[in-house]
Amino acid sequence: MQIPETPNLIHYAIPFFVITVILEVILTVKVKLDEYEFKDAGTSIAMGLGNVAIGLFTKGVVLSIFYIIYNFYHLFEISFVWWAWILLLFAEDFCYYWFHRISHESRLFWASHVVHHSSKKYNLSTALRQTWSGSFYTFIFWFPLILIGFHPVMVLVQMSISLIYQYWIHTEMIDKMPKWFEAIFNTPSHHRVHHATNPQYLDRNHAGVFIIWDRLFGSFEPEVEKPVYGLVSNIETYNPIKVAFIEWYNLLKDFFTTKTSIINRFKYLIKPPGWKHDGTSILSGDLRKEWEVKKKADV
Template sequence: MTELIGWMNTTFGSHNIEWKQVVLIGMTPFFLLGFAIEWQIMRKRGTRHSFDWKENFTNLSLGSSYQVFELAMHVLVVGAAVFWFWDHRFFTIPINGWTLLPIFLGVEFCYYWFHRCSHRVRWFWTAHVVHHSSENMNMTTAMRQSMLYVITGWWLFFTPLILLGVHPTVVFILYACNLSYQFFIHTESVGKLHPILEYLFDTPSNHRAHHGRNDCYIDKNYGGVLIIFDRMFGTYVEERESVDYGIKRQVYSQNPLTLNFHEFIDMWRDVVRPGSLPQRLKHLWAPPEYERPPSDLTTQASIESKPSRE
């Protein structure tokens, strides 16, 4: 494995290759095959209601724009930033049969916190909201991604592993494997699996619950491949009632620009609204549902309405 990584870096130039997107693009034939199988299964069941072809096309458009933008930003900014952390690493962890599983668990742990923050911190939610804005569930929903991820800083959550001494190529390839697995759990064609699998892994059932806007499902099941960290940190919920997909403030649009930027624009509108500076800035790091106390807006309005003494 170490020799393979060295060859990839020597051959392609480690700073300029976004290995996550390279792997995801390489997986595209398997993604399309999985979607075709899913569609056939649902067609035979007579339950094709989750296949809105206009929305499926929107999902593909969002996924394509996300990949192109991520590749460009990696070349311009992220690659250099990530390798700055690598140059300042504390250790150098070898890649072998003993270390690969712990590194995989480390990537899963970092992903759990990235995903959890993407729901509970509005700055990160402005990107992740795109993925949750579909009211249908099929494998193309996995491609419903935002161009803003690289701007809001998804890659920062994986820098602790790089500082500890895991090469960025290894981190991003394992993260891509994590995301590739998740593509196939965005489906209603698979019911609940064996209880042991449901207990350990992020299954289609567990992930359907994650996409629900039902009150019981909101902000649950953040795992990528595994569901064990949700069980450890109290964010696990079992799929029980029928899942209502979408977001609380649903956006009824198929326009990729609207879907990419609506929440980001709304966040900054809230920031610039009159009020005290701490309360205004809180919109950046507070949960998406945060609203300022009426007293803050009332006080500011009162100050602005007082006549000048000059």
């Protein structure tokens, strides 16, 4: 079987990203929504460009690792046929769901993913605000696809397709899609919830392409209240370097300087963001529970 070269779909999509961001700016001004914050958008674009530049290196590393695993062992021989791509669409999205969910539940993965949530605005430029460090280690969530027998090239292509799909859902210009579409696919409405800091929205709607995983695994929340975007504790900077690495600095600081047991030090890596060994934790799950209790009391 002749193996095709790996197309870098993100690079082909860059002109489309630029054009749509410009169109959104024009439409935002025209309908008199909140002013487009150009400093914030500039930071997002800088993060996106950095992600693409780093990806020139990491994509090769990841592909090599995938090949090593694939050549060592894979259960089935899955060829480049149409039905295999359909299977991979769902299988890759399932892996993405768990990667995304764990990235909110484990600080080690949150340290890279926090970048994407660091903007207090929600527009197409926010979609470009991508990690500079995550591609070095988050690929482990896609190992099962290689072991099943999907070719490494297929997996990388589908990962890019998923990322491109998720671009258009970063907007407030679209309210709701048709009900059948909202029931199956990730949409702007579902993803606005994911980026919100409202207590009922915290750590919800981790979908990539299909919202069905959130519905199946109990992490779905519909958009009702107007979302407030950003982080529970916002990163007050437009500096791309700080945005990219401030959580890594805070994580390593907690790990190396906190006066506690070695077990607790490692818990700073695996526990959710905000966890403290002394019981003073501010966890998103606790904030949500407080909201649920208050809601029941108000009924």
